[in-house]
Amino acid sequence: DTAVSQTPKYLVTQMGNDKSIKCEQNLGHDTMYWYKQDSKKFLKIMFSYNNKELIINETVPNRFSPKSPDKAHLNLHINSLELGDSAVYFCASSQGWGPESPLHFGNGTRLTVT
Amino acid sequence: DAKTTQPTSMDCAEGRAANLPCNHSTISGNEYVYWYRQIHSQGPQYIIHGLKNNETNEMASLIITEDRKSSTLILPHATLRDTAVYYCIVRAQYGNKLVFGAGTILRVKS
Numbered sequence: 001d002t003a004v005s006q007t008p009k010y011l012v013t014q015m016g017n018d019k020s021i022k023c024e025q026n027l028g029h030d031t032m033y034w035y036k037q038d039s040k041k042f043l044k045i046m047f048s049y050n051n052k053e054l055i056i057n058e059t060v061p062n063r064f065s066p067k068s069p070d071k072a073h074l075n076l077h078i079n080s081l082e083l084g085d086s087a088v089y090f091c092a093s094s095q096g097w098g099p100e101s102p103l104h105f106g107n108g109t110r111l112t113v114t
Numbered sequence: 115d116a117k118t119t120q121p122t123s124m125d126c127a128e129g130r131a132a133n134l135p136c137n138h139s140t141i142s143g144n145e146y147v148y149w150y151r152q153i154h155s156q157g158p159q160y161i162i163h164g165l166k167n168n169e170t171n172e173m174a175s176l177i178i179t180e181d182r183k184s185s186t187l188i189l190p191h192a193t194l195r196d197t198a199v200y201y202c203i204v205r206a207q208y209g210n211k212l213v214f215g216a217g218t219i220l221r222v223k224s
Contacts, residue, residue, distance in 0.1 A: 042216070105160075
């Protein structure tokens, strides 16, 4: 069973469109994250949710809106897509908020904006 | 979060131990050392973490110097499937985000 799963795996869309990426974890964790990996391969945190509440928002444009319907899900909605949004987006989860809890990542969603 | 310094790349022969160094000279007493790896086209994979003591699990061993200013990740018997980018991360006690650097590209060769 996949612990952290993301859908879709690939997403190709045009500029100006609105799209969503879904994430689900079956680990029973209460903290979830979104990371972005750009073309230079640097991984940067975007958001973190703990028990469905937003904890971290790393100055991400407000076109990006995470939504957590329950502790097992953290979806990412992106409005008015731009070319610069092309990247691989990773969802992750951890048990708890503390630094002793490892993050477990999904296998990513490759978003291509044309 | 304290900054880490890793070599850009390393090679290792298959079956031999891979020793990946990491410097974190500005680490503070309550910060953890984490290691992750990313195999091509996959998400980052957790390997191991520690605070002060050396740690071992089924994947690797983590050796942290007594002054905590550096650490070494040891893969005891590297295989071709261990070829990946390895990230050493210092994680603060408060605020739970992982800050990834450039990492070390480990190439295991037959």
